[in-house]
Amino acid sequence: MKRQTFWNDLKNYKVLLLMLTPAVIFYLLFAYLPMAGIVIAFKRYDYAGGIFGSPWNGFDNFRFFFESGDAFRVTRNTALYNIAFIAVNNALQIFAAILLFEVGGKWFRKIIQSAMFLPYFISWVVVGAIAYNLLNYDIGTVNVLLRGLGLEPIDIYNTPAYWPYLLVLVSAWKGLGYGTVMYLAAITSIDTEMYEAAEIDGANIFQRIMKVTIPNLYPTVIILVLLAVGNIFRGDFGMFYNMIGNNGILFSTTDVIDTFVFRSLITSNDIGMSAAAGVFQSVLGFVTIMLVNYAVRRYDKDRALF
Amino acid sequence: MSATELNVDKSFAKATGVRKMDRKAFSVIGYVSLTILALLCLLPFILVVSSSLTNEDKIIIDGYQFIPADFSTEAYRLLFKYPEQIVRAYIVTICVTAAGTFFGLFLTSMTAYALSRKDFKWRNRFSFFFFFTTLFSGGLVPWYLLIVNYLNMKDTFLALVVPLLFNVFYIIVMKSFLSGIPEAIVESAKIDGAGDFRIYAKLILPLSKPALATIGLFLALAYWNDWYNALLFVSNENLMPLQYYLYKMLGNMEGMRKAMMGAGAVITTAIPTESLKMAMTVVATGPILLAYPFVQRFFVQGLTIGAVKG
Incomplete structure:
Protein backbone atom coordinates (compact mmCIF):
# COMPACT_ATOMS: atom_id res chain seq x y z
CA MET A 1 0.00 0.00 0.00
CA LYS A 2 2.72 2.42 1.02
CA ARG A 3 4.76 1.47 -2.02
CA GLN A 4 1.86 2.31 -4.21
CA THR A 5 1.53 5.83 -2.81
CA PHE A 6 5.20 6.33 -3.41
CA TRP A 7 4.90 5.40 -7.08
CA ASN A 8 1.81 7.54 -7.34
CA ASP A 9 3.63 10.49 -5.84
CA LEU A 10 6.53 9.89 -8.15
CA LYS A 11 4.19 10.05 -11.10
CA ASN A 12 2.43 13.15 -9.82
CA TYR A 13 5.62 15.00 -9.09
CA LYS A 14 7.40 13.78 -12.21
CA VAL A 15 7.89 17.23 -13.69
CA LEU A 16 8.75 18.92 -10.40
CA LEU A 17 11.32 16.23 -9.70
CA LEU A 18 12.76 16.68 -13.16
CA MET A 19 13.01 20.40 -12.47
CA LEU A 20 14.97 19.66 -9.32
CA THR A 21 17.33 17.24 -11.03
CA PRO A 22 20.05 19.73 -12.10
CA ALA A 23 20.34 21.12 -8.58
CA VAL A 24 20.32 17.64 -7.05
CA ILE A 25 23.07 16.45 -9.38
CA PHE A 26 25.07 19.60 -8.70
CA TYR A 27 24.96 19.19 -4.94
CA LEU A 28 25.53 15.45 -5.07
CA LEU A 29 28.57 15.98 -7.24
CA PHE A 30 30.11 19.11 -5.76
CA ALA A 31 29.02 18.87 -2.13
CA TYR A 32 28.11 15.32 -1.10
CA LEU A 33 30.73 13.45 -3.10
CA PRO A 34 33.53 15.63 -1.64
CA MET A 35 32.16 14.79 1.81
CA ALA A 36 33.02 11.17 1.04
CA GLY A 37 36.41 12.47 -0.04
CA ILE A 38 37.13 13.29 3.59
CA VAL A 39 38.87 9.90 3.67
CA ILE A 40 41.90 11.63 2.10
CA ALA A 41 42.58 13.17 5.49
CA PHE A 42 43.32 9.67 6.78
CA LYS A 43 45.52 8.66 3.85
CA ARG A 44 48.95 9.26 2.44
CA TYR A 45 47.82 10.69 -0.86
CA ASP A 46 49.54 9.63 -4.04
CA TYR A 47 48.41 10.60 -7.50
CA ALA A 48 48.46 7.07 -8.84
CA GLY A 49 46.09 5.82 -6.17
CA GLY A 50 43.88 8.88 -6.12
CA ILE A 51 41.30 9.50 -3.42
CA PHE A 52 40.23 5.93 -2.83
CA GLY A 53 43.33 3.95 -3.85
CA SER A 54 45.95 5.71 -1.71
CA PRO A 55 47.20 3.87 1.38
CA TRP A 56 45.77 4.68 4.81
CA ASN A 57 47.93 6.33 7.40
CA GLY A 58 45.50 6.74 10.27
CA PHE A 59 45.76 10.03 12.11
CA ASP A 60 49.23 10.92 10.88
CA ASN A 61 48.03 13.95 8.92
CA PHE A 62 46.18 15.30 11.92
CA ARG A 63 49.18 14.66 14.16
CA PHE A 64 51.40 16.71 11.84
CA PHE A 65 48.87 19.48 11.71
CA PHE A 66 48.57 19.70 15.48
CA GLU A 67 52.17 19.02 16.45
CA SER A 68 53.55 21.67 14.12
CA GLY A 69 51.67 24.26 16.15
CA ASP A 70 49.92 25.46 13.00
CA ALA A 71 46.57 24.14 14.14
CA PHE A 72 46.52 26.28 17.24
CA ARG A 73 47.77 29.39 15.46
CA VAL A 74 45.36 29.32 12.54
CA THR A 75 42.35 28.29 14.62
CA ARG A 76 43.01 31.04 17.15
CA ASN A 77 43.47 33.61 14.40
CA THR A 78 40.32 32.55 12.58
CA ALA A 79 38.16 32.71 15.68
CA LEU A 80 39.61 35.94 17.04
CA TYR A 81 39.33 37.73 13.73
CA ASN A 82 35.73 36.67 13.32
CA ILE A 83 34.85 37.76 16.84
CA ALA A 84 36.41 41.16 16.19
CA PHE A 85 34.63 41.44 12.83
CA ILE A 86 31.27 40.57 14.38
CA ALA A 87 31.63 43.09 17.20
CA VAL A 88 33.03 46.01 15.21
CA ASN A 89 31.00 45.53 12.04
CA ASN A 90 27.66 45.17 13.77
CA ALA A 91 28.24 48.11 16.10
CA LEU A 92 29.26 50.34 13.22
CA GLN A 93 26.40 49.19 10.99
CA ILE A 94 23.79 49.77 13.70
CA PHE A 95 25.29 53.19 14.40
CA ALA A 96 25.14 54.12 10.72
CA ALA A 97 21.64 52.71 10.25
CA ILE A 98 20.23 54.65 13.22
CA LEU A 99 21.79 57.88 12.02
CA LEU A 100 20.56 57.31 8.48
CA PHE A 101 17.07 56.73 9.81
CA GLU A 102 17.05 59.84 11.99
CA VAL A 103 18.94 62.35 9.93
CA GLY A 104 18.64 64.01 6.59
CA GLY A 105 16.30 64.12 3.66
CA LYS A 106 15.74 61.63 0.91
CA TRP A 107 18.68 62.77 -1.19
CA PHE A 108 21.16 62.90 1.63
CA ARG A 109 20.23 59.38 2.65
CA LYS A 110 20.45 58.10 -0.87
CA ILE A 111 23.87 59.56 -1.49
CA ILE A 112 25.29 58.39 1.83
CA GLN A 113 23.88 54.91 1.42
CA SER A 114 25.24 54.65 -2.13
CA ALA A 115 28.69 55.71 -1.01
CA MET A 116 28.73 53.27 1.89
CA PHE A 117 27.47 50.38 -0.21
CA LEU A 118 30.08 50.85 -2.92
CA PRO A 119 32.92 48.83 -1.34
CA TYR A 120 30.64 45.79 -1.24
CA PHE A 121 30.67 45.67 -5.02
CA ILE A 122 34.37 45.41 -5.70
CA SER A 123 36.43 42.26 -5.66
CA TRP A 124 38.96 41.47 -2.96
CA VAL A 125 41.65 41.73 -5.62
CA VAL A 126 40.81 45.40 -6.03
CA VAL A 127 40.68 45.86 -2.26
CA GLY A 128 44.16 44.37 -2.09
CA ALA A 129 45.34 46.85 -4.71
CA ILE A 130 43.82 49.76 -2.82
CA ALA A 131 45.37 48.60 0.44
CA TYR A 132 48.78 48.43 -1.18
CA ASN A 133 48.17 51.89 -2.52
CA LEU A 134 47.55 53.21 0.95
CA LEU A 135 49.97 51.20 3.02
CA ASN A 136 53.18 50.41 1.17
CA TYR A 137 56.39 51.71 2.64
CA ASP A 138 57.82 53.80 -0.17
CA ILE A 139 54.87 55.50 -1.79
CA GLY A 140 51.78 54.50 0.20
CA THR A 141 49.51 57.41 1.07
CA VAL A 142 49.73 56.75 4.79
CA ASN A 143 53.49 57.01 4.75
CA VAL A 144 53.40 60.02 2.46
CA LEU A 145 51.24 61.76 5.05
CA LEU A 146 53.51 60.66 7.90
CA ARG A 147 56.59 61.97 6.11
CA GLY A 148 54.74 65.18 5.34
CA LEU A 149 54.14 65.63 9.04
CA GLY A 150 57.81 65.00 9.72
CA LEU A 151 57.18 61.60 11.28
CA GLU A 152 58.90 58.29 10.68
CA PRO A 153 57.20 56.16 8.02
CA ILE A 154 55.98 52.75 9.16
CA ASP A 155 56.82 49.50 7.42
CA ILE A 156 53.33 48.01 7.53
CA TYR A 157 53.93 45.05 5.22
CA ASN A 158 56.76 43.82 7.44
CA THR A 159 55.12 44.34 10.82
CA PRO A 160 52.65 41.65 11.91
CA ALA A 161 51.41 43.66 14.88
CA TYR A 162 49.51 46.20 12.74
CA TRP A 163 47.50 43.67 10.81
CA PRO A 164 44.78 42.67 13.25
CA TYR A 165 43.70 46.33 13.37
CA LEU A 166 44.05 46.80 9.64
CA LEU A 167 42.04 43.71 8.77
CA VAL A 168 39.27 44.68 11.17
CA LEU A 169 39.22 48.07 9.50
CA VAL A 170 39.10 46.59 6.00
CA SER A 171 36.33 44.20 6.95
CA ALA A 172 34.33 47.05 8.47
CA TRP A 173 34.92 49.14 5.37
CA LYS A 174 33.76 46.49 2.94
CA GLY A 175 30.77 45.33 5.01
CA LEU A 176 29.45 48.68 6.19
CA GLY A 177 26.93 49.25 3.40
CA TYR A 178 25.54 45.73 3.36
CA GLY A 179 24.91 45.62 7.10
CA THR A 180 23.58 49.16 7.23
CA VAL A 181 20.97 48.28 4.61
CA MET A 182 19.91 45.25 6.65
CA TYR A 183 19.63 47.18 9.90
CA LEU A 184 17.95 50.12 8.19
CA ALA A 185 15.31 47.71 6.88
CA ALA A 186 14.80 46.43 10.42
CA ILE A 187 14.49 49.97 11.83
CA THR A 188 12.08 51.03 9.10
CA SER A 189 9.79 48.14 10.00
CA ILE A 190 9.45 49.30 13.62
CA ASP A 191 5.89 50.33 14.33
CA THR A 192 5.67 54.13 13.97
CA GLU A 193 3.11 54.24 16.78
CA MET A 194 5.91 53.54 19.21
CA TYR A 195 7.71 56.64 18.07
CA GLU A 196 4.54 58.68 18.31
CA ALA A 197 3.94 57.43 21.82
CA ALA A 198 7.49 58.31 22.78
CA GLU A 199 6.99 61.76 21.29
CA ILE A 200 3.85 62.32 23.36
CA ASP A 201 5.64 61.18 26.49
CA GLY A 202 8.18 63.89 25.83
CA ALA A 203 11.12 61.66 25.01
CA ASN A 204 14.02 63.42 23.37
CA ILE A 205 15.92 61.97 20.47
CA PHE A 206 18.48 60.10 22.59
CA GLN A 207 15.78 58.55 24.73
CA ARG A 208 13.91 57.59 21.59
CA ILE A 209 16.93 55.79 20.22
CA MET A 210 17.84 54.12 23.48
CA LYS A 211 14.31 53.18 24.53
CA VAL A 212 12.57 52.50 21.21
CA THR A 213 14.95 51.89 18.32
CA ILE A 214 17.63 49.80 19.99
CA PRO A 215 15.34 47.50 21.99
CA ASN A 216 13.38 46.86 18.80
CA LEU A 217 16.58 45.92 17.03
CA TYR A 218 17.53 43.29 19.60
CA PRO A 219 15.91 40.37 17.79
CA THR A 220 17.62 41.24 14.48
CA VAL A 221 20.97 41.82 16.17
CA ILE A 222 20.81 38.62 18.16
CA ILE A 223 19.93 36.52 15.12
CA LEU A 224 22.53 38.10 12.85
CA VAL A 225 25.22 37.84 15.51
CA LEU A 226 24.37 34.24 16.37
CA LEU A 227 24.42 33.24 12.71
CA ALA A 228 27.79 34.94 12.34
CA VAL A 229 29.03 33.13 15.43
CA GLY A 230 28.04 29.88 13.75
CA ASN A 231 30.59 30.68 11.05
CA ILE A 232 33.31 31.69 13.44
CA PHE A 233 35.75 29.06 12.17
CA ARG A 234 35.36 30.02 8.54
CA GLY A 235 37.90 32.58 7.44
CA ASP A 236 37.19 34.92 4.56
CA PHE A 237 39.78 33.53 2.16
CA GLY A 238 39.41 36.30 -0.41
CA MET A 239 40.16 38.98 2.12
CA PHE A 240 43.13 37.35 3.82
CA TYR A 241 44.65 36.09 0.61
CA ASN A 242 44.47 39.39 -1.21
CA MET A 243 45.56 41.49 1.74
CA ILE A 244 48.47 39.29 2.80
CA GLY A 245 49.05 36.82 -0.01
CA ASN A 246 52.20 34.79 0.48
CA ASN A 247 53.90 37.33 2.71
CA GLY A 248 55.17 34.86 5.33
CA ILE A 249 56.43 37.62 7.62
CA LEU A 250 52.84 38.40 8.53
CA PHE A 251 51.56 34.85 9.01
CA SER A 252 51.91 34.84 12.78
CA THR A 253 49.00 37.27 13.10
CA THR A 254 47.20 36.79 9.81
CA ASP A 255 47.15 33.13 8.86
CA VAL A 256 43.67 31.63 9.11
CA ILE A 257 42.50 28.06 8.55
CA ASP A 258 41.39 28.77 4.99
CA THR A 259 44.66 30.34 3.87
CA PHE A 260 46.58 27.55 5.57
CA VAL A 261 44.55 24.87 3.80
CA PHE A 262 45.02 26.63 0.48
CA ARG A 263 48.77 26.98 0.89
CA SER A 264 49.21 23.39 2.01
CA LEU A 265 47.30 22.23 -1.04
CA ILE A 266 48.58 24.50 -3.80
CA THR A 267 51.96 25.75 -2.65
CA SER A 268 53.43 22.91 -0.61
CA ASN A 269 51.27 20.24 -2.21
CA ASP A 270 50.81 18.51 1.14
CA ILE A 271 47.44 17.06 0.24
CA GLY A 272 46.99 14.84 3.29
CA MET A 273 47.60 17.53 5.86
CA SER A 274 45.63 20.11 3.90
CA ALA A 275 42.66 17.74 3.86
CA ALA A 276 43.09 17.07 7.58
CA ALA A 277 43.02 20.79 8.34
CA GLY A 278 39.92 21.10 6.18
CA VAL A 279 38.14 18.28 7.97
CA PHE A 280 39.10 19.76 11.32
CA GLN A 281 37.55 23.06 10.23
CA SER A 282 34.40 21.44 8.88
CA VAL A 283 33.75 19.43 12.02
CA LEU A 284 34.48 22.38 14.28
CA GLY A 285 32.20 24.55 12.16
CA PHE A 286 29.44 21.98 12.14
CA VAL A 287 29.48 21.60 15.93
CA THR A 288 29.45 25.38 16.34
CA ILE A 289 26.50 25.85 14.01
CA MET A 290 24.54 23.12 15.76
CA LEU A 291 25.14 24.76 19.13
CA VAL A 292 24.24 28.19 17.80
CA ASN A 293 21.12 26.88 16.13
CA TYR A 294 20.11 25.31 19.43
CA ALA A 295 20.59 28.72 21.06
CA VAL A 296 18.53 30.47 18.37
CA ARG A 297 15.76 27.91 18.72
CA ARG A 298 15.55 28.57 22.40
CA TYR A 299 15.44 32.29 21.76
CA ASP A 300 12.99 32.38 18.88
CA LYS A 301 11.89 29.19 17.25
CA ASP A 302 10.84 30.81 13.99
CA ARG A 303 14.24 32.33 13.37
CA ALA A 304 16.17 29.08 13.79
CA LEU A 305 17.95 27.70 10.75
CA PHE A 306 16.35 24.30 11.03
CA MET B 1 30.75 70.86 20.95
CA SER B 2 30.34 71.89 24.60
CA ALA B 3 26.84 73.09 23.84
CA THR B 4 26.07 69.64 22.50
CA GLU B 5 27.25 67.93 25.63
CA LEU B 6 25.22 70.29 27.73
CA ASN B 7 22.15 69.27 25.79
CA VAL B 8 22.88 65.61 26.33
CA ASP B 9 23.12 66.25 30.05
CA LYS B 10 19.74 67.93 30.04
CA SER B 11 18.21 65.14 28.02
CA PHE B 12 15.73 64.39 30.78
CA ALA B 13 14.19 67.81 30.39
CA LYS B 14 10.81 67.75 28.79
CA ALA B 15 10.60 71.34 27.65
CA THR B 16 10.18 71.36 23.89
CA GLY B 17 12.76 74.10 23.54
CA VAL B 18 15.43 71.81 24.89
CA ARG B 19 14.14 68.97 22.75
CA LYS B 20 14.54 71.07 19.67
CA MET B 21 18.08 71.92 20.70
CA ASP B 22 18.78 68.24 21.26
CA ARG B 23 17.40 67.43 17.89
CA LYS B 24 19.58 70.06 16.31
CA ALA B 25 22.73 68.91 18.07
CA PHE B 26 21.95 65.32 17.15
CA SER B 27 21.42 66.27 13.53
CA VAL B 28 24.77 67.98 13.40
CA ILE B 29 26.50 64.92 14.87
CA GLY B 30 24.56 62.68 12.53
CA TYR B 31 25.34 64.62 9.39
CA VAL B 32 29.00 64.88 10.27
CA SER B 33 29.44 61.20 11.20
CA LEU B 34 27.60 59.92 8.16
CA THR B 35 29.50 62.22 5.85
CA ILE B 36 32.81 61.07 7.33
CA LEU B 37 31.82 57.40 6.99
CA ALA B 38 30.69 57.90 3.41
CA LEU B 39 33.89 59.74 2.54
CA LEU B 40 36.00 56.99 4.06
CA CYS B 41 34.19 54.55 1.81
CA LEU B 42 34.72 56.70 -1.28
CA LEU B 43 38.21 58.10 -0.83
CA PRO B 44 40.11 54.90 -1.66
CA PHE B 45 38.38 54.83 -5.04
CA ILE B 46 39.35 58.40 -5.71
CA LEU B 47 42.90 57.54 -4.73
CA VAL B 48 43.04 54.73 -7.27
CA VAL B 49 41.64 56.81 -10.10
CA SER B 50 43.88 59.72 -9.24
CA SER B 51 46.99 57.51 -9.09
CA SER B 52 46.19 55.99 -12.43
CA LEU B 53 46.17 59.48 -13.90
CA THR B 54 49.38 60.67 -12.31
CA ASN B 55 52.80 60.78 -13.88
CA GLU B 56 54.85 57.82 -12.66
CA ASP B 57 57.86 59.91 -11.62
CA LYS B 58 55.64 62.05 -9.48
CA ILE B 59 54.26 58.95 -7.73
CA ILE B 60 57.75 57.62 -7.03
CA ILE B 61 58.81 60.92 -5.48
CA ASP B 62 55.64 62.04 -3.70
CA GLY B 63 53.65 58.84 -3.33
CA TYR B 64 50.02 58.19 -4.18
CA GLN B 65 47.86 61.25 -3.81
CA PHE B 66 44.19 62.07 -3.93
CA ILE B 67 44.50 64.66 -6.66
CA PRO B 68 46.81 64.05 -9.62
CA ALA B 69 49.67 66.48 -9.03
CA ASP B 70 51.08 65.86 -12.46
CA PHE B 71 48.31 64.73 -14.77
CA SER B 72 49.21 62.02 -17.26
CA THR B 73 47.31 59.42 -19.26
CA GLU B 74 50.53 57.55 -19.99
CA ALA B 75 49.45 54.48 -17.99
CA TYR B 76 46.24 54.07 -19.96
CA ARG B 77 47.96 54.66 -23.26
CA LEU B 78 50.50 52.01 -22.42
CA LEU B 79 47.84 49.64 -21.18
CA SER B 109 14.46 29.89 -10.27
CA MET B 110 13.47 26.44 -11.49
CA THR B 111 14.77 24.80 -8.32
CA ALA B 112 13.18 27.44 -6.13
CA TYR B 113 9.86 27.07 -7.92
CA ALA B 114 9.70 23.32 -7.30
CA LEU B 115 10.57 23.91 -3.64
CA SER B 116 7.97 26.65 -3.29
CA ARG B 117 5.06 24.47 -4.42
CA LYS B 118 3.04 23.79 -1.29
CA ASP B 119 1.41 20.71 -2.80
CA PHE B 120 4.84 19.13 -3.34
CA LYS B 121 5.10 16.64 -0.51
CA TRP B 122 8.86 16.23 -0.49
CA ARG B 123 9.80 19.88 -0.69
CA ASN B 124 11.11 20.08 2.86
CA ARG B 125 13.29 17.05 2.36
CA PHE B 126 14.80 18.50 -0.78
CA SER B 127 15.23 21.87 0.90
CA PHE B 128 17.18 20.23 3.66
CA PHE B 129 19.23 18.26 1.16
CA PHE B 130 20.41 21.57 -0.31
CA PHE B 131 20.63 23.41 2.97
CA PHE B 132 22.78 20.81 4.67
CA THR B 133 25.63 21.61 2.30
CA THR B 134 25.97 25.01 4.00
CA LEU B 135 26.41 23.35 7.38
CA PHE B 136 28.97 20.75 6.53
CA SER B 137 31.42 20.25 3.72
CA GLY B 138 34.28 18.02 2.75
CA GLY B 139 36.60 21.00 2.66
CA LEU B 140 38.67 22.43 -0.16
CA VAL B 141 40.86 19.40 -0.89
CA PRO B 142 38.36 16.72 -2.01
CA TRP B 143 36.42 19.34 -3.98
CA TYR B 144 39.57 20.54 -5.69
CA LEU B 145 40.76 17.01 -6.50
CA LEU B 146 37.35 16.09 -7.84
CA ILE B 147 37.32 18.99 -10.27
CA VAL B 148 40.96 18.69 -11.32
CA ASN B 149 41.67 14.97 -11.29
CA TYR B 150 38.30 13.34 -11.82
CA LEU B 151 36.26 15.81 -13.87
CA ASN B 152 39.35 17.08 -15.69
CA MET B 153 38.03 20.61 -15.63
CA LYS B 154 41.38 22.34 -15.15
CA ASP B 155 41.88 25.06 -17.73
CA THR B 156 38.37 24.83 -19.06
CA PHE B 157 35.66 27.43 -19.40
CA LEU B 158 33.40 25.21 -17.30
CA ALA B 159 35.71 25.47 -14.29
CA LEU B 160 34.98 29.20 -14.22
CA VAL B 161 31.21 28.84 -14.59
CA VAL B 162 30.04 25.67 -12.87
CA PRO B 163 31.29 26.21 -9.29
CA LEU B 164 29.20 29.38 -8.90
CA LEU B 165 26.05 28.19 -10.68
CA PHE B 166 24.13 27.35 -7.53
CA ASN B 167 24.07 29.10 -4.21
CA VAL B 168 21.76 27.96 -1.42
CA PHE B 169 21.22 31.53 -0.27
CA TYR B 170 19.90 32.54 -3.72
CA ILE B 171 17.60 29.51 -3.79
CA ILE B 172 16.19 30.47 -0.39
CA VAL B 173 15.66 34.11 -1.37
CA MET B 174 14.00 33.08 -4.62
CA LYS B 175 11.86 30.50 -2.87
CA SER B 176 10.61 32.97 -0.29
CA PHE B 177 9.71 35.38 -3.07
CA LEU B 178 7.86 32.71 -5.06
CA SER B 179 5.97 31.60 -1.95
CA GLY B 180 4.33 35.00 -2.03
CA ILE B 181 2.65 34.34 -5.39
CA PRO B 182 -0.98 33.36 -4.78
CA GLU B 183 -1.57 29.63 -5.15
CA ALA B 184 -4.83 30.30 -6.97
CA ILE B 185 -2.84 31.31 -10.05
CA VAL B 186 -1.15 27.93 -10.20
CA GLU B 187 -4.43 26.14 -9.45
CA SER B 188 -6.34 27.80 -12.24
CA ALA B 189 -3.55 27.14 -14.73
CA LYS B 190 -3.58 23.50 -13.71
CA ILE B 191 -7.29 23.28 -14.32
CA ASP B 192 -6.66 24.69 -17.77
CA GLY B 193 -4.36 21.73 -18.29
CA ALA B 194 -0.97 23.40 -18.09
CA GLY B 195 1.94 21.23 -16.97
CA ASP B 196 4.27 22.16 -14.11
CA PHE B 197 7.12 23.29 -16.33
CA ARG B 198 4.77 25.32 -18.49
CA ILE B 199 3.35 27.02 -15.41
CA TYR B 200 6.89 27.87 -14.30
CA ALA B 201 8.02 29.17 -17.67
CA LYS B 202 4.91 31.01 -18.83
CA LEU B 203 3.33 32.11 -15.58
CA ILE B 204 5.77 32.19 -12.71
CA LEU B 205 8.81 33.65 -14.44
CA PRO B 206 7.01 36.76 -15.75
CA LEU B 207 5.54 37.32 -12.28
CA SER B 208 8.90 37.14 -10.56
CA LYS B 209 10.80 39.76 -12.52
CA PRO B 210 11.86 41.75 -9.43
CA ALA B 211 13.33 38.69 -7.75
CA LEU B 212 14.95 37.56 -10.99
CA ALA B 213 16.55 40.98 -11.39
CA THR B 214 17.93 40.85 -7.88
CA ILE B 215 19.28 37.31 -8.04
CA GLY B 216 20.57 37.90 -11.56
CA LEU B 217 22.57 40.88 -10.37
CA PHE B 218 23.93 38.99 -7.39
CA LEU B 219 25.05 36.26 -9.78
CA ALA B 220 26.50 38.69 -12.29
CA LEU B 221 28.46 40.45 -9.57
CA ALA B 222 29.79 37.16 -8.22
CA TYR B 223 30.93 36.08 -11.68
CA TRP B 224 32.40 39.42 -12.60
CA ASN B 225 34.38 39.61 -9.37
CA ASP B 226 35.46 35.99 -9.33
CA TRP B 227 39.17 35.35 -9.26
CA TYR B 228 39.16 32.38 -6.90
CA ASN B 229 38.18 29.72 -9.41
CA ALA B 230 40.74 31.10 -11.83
CA LEU B 231 43.37 31.00 -9.08
CA LEU B 232 42.59 27.34 -8.49
CA PHE B 233 41.85 26.07 -11.97
CA VAL B 234 43.30 28.31 -14.67
CA SER B 235 46.90 28.49 -15.80
CA ASN B 236 46.22 29.04 -19.50
CA GLU B 237 46.65 32.74 -20.25
CA ASN B 238 43.89 32.68 -22.81
CA LEU B 239 41.39 31.75 -20.14
CA MET B 240 42.25 34.33 -17.52
CA PRO B 241 39.31 36.44 -16.41
CA LEU B 242 39.76 40.10 -15.67
CA GLN B 243 40.06 39.99 -11.89
CA TYR B 244 42.58 37.20 -12.01
CA TYR B 245 44.56 39.04 -14.66
CA LEU B 246 44.60 42.05 -12.36
CA TYR B 247 45.67 39.84 -9.48
CA LYS B 248 48.52 38.43 -11.56
CA MET B 249 49.56 41.86 -12.67
CA LEU B 250 49.59 43.34 -9.16
CA GLY B 251 51.82 40.59 -7.92
CA ASN B 252 54.02 40.24 -10.91
CA MET B 253 55.07 43.36 -12.75
CA GLU B 254 58.02 41.45 -14.16
CA GLY B 255 55.66 39.08 -15.92
CA MET B 256 53.71 42.07 -17.14
CA ARG B 257 56.80 43.56 -18.64
CA LYS B 258 57.57 40.32 -20.41
CA ALA B 259 54.04 40.04 -21.70
CA MET B 260 54.34 43.49 -23.18
CA MET B 261 57.71 42.68 -24.69
CA GLY B 262 56.24 39.50 -26.07
CA ALA B 263 53.47 41.50 -27.63
CA GLY B 264 56.13 43.27 -29.63
CA ALA B 265 56.69 46.34 -27.56
CA VAL B 266 60.13 47.82 -27.74
CA ILE B 267 60.54 49.20 -24.31
CA THR B 268 63.28 51.70 -23.97
CA THR B 269 62.14 53.57 -20.91
CA ALA B 270 61.01 52.10 -17.63
CA ILE B 271 57.39 50.97 -17.56
CA PRO B 272 55.34 53.10 -15.18
CA THR B 273 54.48 50.15 -12.97
CA GLU B 274 52.67 51.96 -10.18
CA SER B 275 50.32 54.03 -12.28
CA LEU B 276 49.88 51.04 -14.62
CA LYS B 277 48.68 48.87 -11.75
CA MET B 278 46.15 51.49 -10.81
CA ALA B 279 45.02 51.98 -14.41
CA MET B 280 44.43 48.24 -14.63
CA THR B 281 42.46 48.35 -11.40
CA VAL B 282 40.26 51.07 -12.86
CA VAL B 283 39.80 49.13 -16.10
CA ALA B 284 38.82 45.95 -14.21
CA THR B 285 36.36 47.73 -11.92
CA GLY B 286 35.03 50.30 -14.36
CA PRO B 287 31.94 48.49 -15.59
CA ILE B 288 30.80 47.81 -12.02
CA LEU B 289 31.21 51.44 -11.06
CA LEU B 290 29.31 52.52 -14.16
CA ALA B 291 26.44 50.11 -13.57
CA TYR B 292 26.38 50.71 -9.82
CA PRO B 293 23.98 53.69 -9.66
CA PHE B 294 21.40 51.81 -11.71
CA VAL B 295 21.55 48.41 -10.05
CA GLN B 296 22.08 49.34 -6.43
CA ARG B 297 18.39 49.33 -5.55
CA PHE B 298 18.00 45.73 -6.69
CA PHE B 299 20.65 44.67 -4.22
CA VAL B 300 18.96 46.58 -1.46
CA GLN B 301 15.72 44.83 -2.41
CA GLY B 302 17.41 41.43 -2.34
CA LEU B 303 18.94 42.03 1.06
CA THR B 304 15.61 43.06 2.41
CA ILE B 305 13.90 39.93 1.08
CA GLY B 306 16.77 37.85 2.42
CA ALA B 307 16.64 39.55 5.79
CA VAL B 308 12.99 38.77 6.26
CA LYS B 309 13.59 35.07 5.89
CA GLY B 310 17.30 34.48 6.42
Missing part, protein backbone atom coordinates in the same frame (compact mmCIF):
# COMPACT_ATOMS: atom_id res chain seq x y z
CA PHE B 80 45.96 49.88 -24.44
CA LYS B 81 48.97 50.02 -26.70
CA TYR B 82 49.03 46.24 -26.83
CA PRO B 83 45.57 45.47 -25.64
CA GLU B 84 45.33 41.80 -26.68
CA GLN B 85 45.58 40.39 -23.16
CA ILE B 86 43.22 42.88 -21.61
CA VAL B 87 40.70 42.44 -24.37
CA ARG B 88 40.96 38.68 -24.01
CA ALA B 89 40.49 38.90 -20.25
CA TYR B 90 37.48 41.14 -20.82
CA ILE B 91 35.99 38.66 -23.28
CA VAL B 92 36.54 35.76 -20.87
CA THR B 93 34.91 37.69 -18.03
CA ILE B 94 31.98 38.80 -20.17
CA CYS B 95 31.37 35.27 -21.47
CA VAL B 96 31.67 33.74 -17.99
CA THR B 97 29.38 36.38 -16.51
CA ALA B 98 26.79 36.07 -19.26
CA ALA B 99 26.71 32.27 -19.32
CA GLY B 100 26.87 31.96 -15.53
CA THR B 101 24.15 34.53 -14.90
CA PHE B 102 21.82 33.10 -17.52
CA PHE B 103 22.10 29.45 -16.52
CA GLY B 104 22.39 30.27 -12.83
CA LEU B 105 19.21 32.31 -12.96
CA PHE B 106 17.33 29.66 -14.91
CA LEU B 107 18.42 26.82 -12.63
CA THR B 108 17.98 28.78 -9.40
